[in-house]
Amino acid sequence: MTGAITIHAKALTKRFGAFTAVDAIDLDVHAGEIFGFLGANGAGKTTAMKMLIGLLMPTAGEARVAGYDVYTQSEAIKRSIGYMGQRFSLYNDLTVLENIQFYGGVYGVPPAELKRRTDSLVHDLGLKEHVNTRLQSLPLGWKQKLAFSVAMIHEPKIIFLDEPTGGVDLITRRQFWELIYAASAKGVTVFVTTHYMDEAEYCHRASIMVDGVMAACDTPAALKEQFKVKTMDEVFYQLARSAQRAE
Amino acid sequence: MITVDHISKRYGPVEALKDVSISVPRGELFGLIGPDGAGKTTLFRMVVTLLLADSGTITFDGHDVVSDYRHVRRNVGYMPGTFSLYQDLSVRENLEFFASVFQTTVKKNYDLIADIYGMLEPFADRRAGALSGGMKQKLALCCALIHKPLVLVLDEPTTGVDAVSRREFWEMLKKLKAQGITILVSTPYMDEAALCDRIGLLQDGKLLRSGSPQDITANFDRPLYAAICKEPYPLLLALRKLPELDSVFPFGTALHITAKEQLDLPALHKELARQGFSDVELQPIEPGVEDLFMHLMQ
Numbered sequence: 001m002t003g004a005i006t007i008h009a010k011a012l013t014k015r016f017g018a019f020t021a022v023d024a025i026d027l028d029v030h031a032g033e034i035f036g037f038l039g040a041n042g043a044g045k046t047t048a049m050k051m052l053i054g055l056l057m058p059t060a061g062e063a064r065v066a067g068y069d070v071y072t073q074s075e076a077i078k079r080s081i082g083y084m085g086q087r088f089s090l091y092n093d094l095t096v097l098e099n100i101q102f103y104g105g106v107y108g109v110p111p112a113e114l115k116r117r118t119d120s121l122v123h124d125l126g127l128k129e130h131v132n133t134r135l136q137s138l139p140l141g142w143k144q145k146l147a148f149s150v151a152m153i154h155e156p157k158i159i160f161l162d163e164p165t166g167g168v169d170l171i172t173r174r175q176f177w178e179l180i181y182a183a184s185a186k187g188v189t190v191f192v193t194t195h196y197m198d199e200a201e202y203c204h205r206a207s208i209m210v211d212g213v214m215a216a217c218d219t220p221a222a223l224k225e226q227f228k229v230k231t232m233d234e235v236f237y238q239l240a241r242s243a244q245r246a247e
Numbered sequence: 248m249i250t251v252d253h254i255s256k257r258y259g260p261v262e263a264l265k266d267v268s269i270s271v272p273r274g275e276l277f278g279l280i281g282p283d284g285a286g287k288t289t290l291f292r293m294v295v296t297l298l299l300a301d302s303g304t305i306t307f308d309g310h311d312v313v314s315d316y317r318h319v320r321r322n323v324g325y326m327p328g329t330f331s332l333y334q335d336l337s338v339r340e341n342l343e344f345f346a347s348v349f350q351t352t353v354k355k356n357y358d359l360i361a362d363i364y365g366m367l368e369p370f371a372d373r374r375a376g377a378l379s380g381g382m383k384q385k386l387a388l389c390c391a392l393i394h395k396p397l398v399l400v401l402d403e404p405t406t407g408v409d410a411v412s413r414r415e416f417w418e419m420l421k422k423l424k425a426q427g428i429t430i431l432v433s434t435p436y437m438d439e440a441a442l443c444d445r446i447g448l449l450q451d452g453k454l455l456r457s458g459s460p461q462d463i464t465a466n467f468d469r470p471l472y473a474a475i476c477k478e479p480y481p482l483l484l485a486l487r488k489l490p491e492l493d494s495v496f497p498f499g500t501a502l503h504i505t506a507k508e509q510l511d512l513p514a515l516h517k518e519l520a521r522q523g524f525s526d527v528e529l530q531p532i533e534p535g536v537e538d539l540f541m542h543l544m545q
Contacts, residue, residue: 005336039409040409040410040411040412041379041380041381041407041408041409043378095527123490139284139414140282140283140284141282152262161444166406166435167282167283167406167435168282168283169281169282169283169285169450169538169543169544170282170437170540170541170544171496171541171544172282174496174497175495178480178483178497181480181483182480184480185481194406195408195409195410196436196497197438198438198498201499201500202479202497202499208342220500221500231499232499233410233438236410236411237410237411237414240409240410241411243411
């Protein structure tokens, strides 16, 4: 990866009392990179991610996201990134169109521009006949793809995805990754967590956190080479089985 | 041990299960595989007598689950998809409660749970609500086992669990199976299919196929290839445009390609090279359960 650094962390640390949830992690993620952020339950992934998206103040270390400092410019970070959480975050009792308009409005996308982006989003997802359908009657897979596109409605340079494909069917899971590839091809940085180890193979680089520490970070090919195994599942197992900590 | 015979179920306009039939012999580890909303939980709730079917019958150890629900309830261990133990009772209290409900004692069947409970014992006095996800899962399994059931019904026990804990959980299931317990388990993870004796592929309420993982993949009726290259996404877009190909999907490090008939690989190589893809490795491969499932979904 040669693009500009969009996410930078140095010795980033979070302590809760005597407990060190995230222990001095270093990270540099580039424009257009798909970065897999892996770890066992309780390894500190969520805490680290919360610091990077401006929701949690670090205890020590430094981090800049989209050029903004996590200590002093967290509001600017929130405006510059997209975020899709584990829990479905769109409104089930609003229609497809209403959801897009709502989030477009929250992020301050100008009306004419929002209309243009809405049209292209609806076209790309094949939702033309469903713009006035309430989300509750759409299949989960469609909703997840819509949630991704809505998280990108303000055209952020970085998108954070927290287990975006949990419970989704096999084909939708792949279609979802094609949305990720397409975003990456446009230069968007994709920061993604997952429990599906085949998805770890789709990332340009992946890191694995164990007990708050960054235990490994490299391309999937290099990690497999380093651990002399054939799959990312094996790499993960080798590293994470020694974990002392649970959630 | 369990026979599901032409079961259908509707929730209003939604057909949750459509004419599903499955048979699970004694001592088998059977996996029901499918995404959210496929109907896995609906089927399991019928087997454990918590929900009635619209049509069809289910027998459990030779007893009808509706007319003889008491026999089922005495002999089934059920672990629902959401944690449903008592959060404000301790680990030990939960276990003792479930034993007493089934008129037995923890001591009497301790050998069955010894391995699993051993990992929980240091936290015996902790409230169940304060346990980690992995620990909760182990406690729920102990509580489902404490009356020595004939059948264990486990609804997505590994969803949201990390890859290491998932492996440990399947090790536990293997040991329980070795003790003669019939196990019915559901999962959205395809890699767990290979760990089952037999599986059923469920999608939108329909059982697409059931059988051993080997038998199921033997039915794959089109040529399948893997393509590996450095930049898979541009290659994927290019392959999708070729008329002789049926489907192209990412599969871990490779792209899997199905074709209408056998491909002329040298010609395909040449065409891809012409388009600027010079580092593509192409080879025919054997299908996995996931290939077949995706093929049946389309």
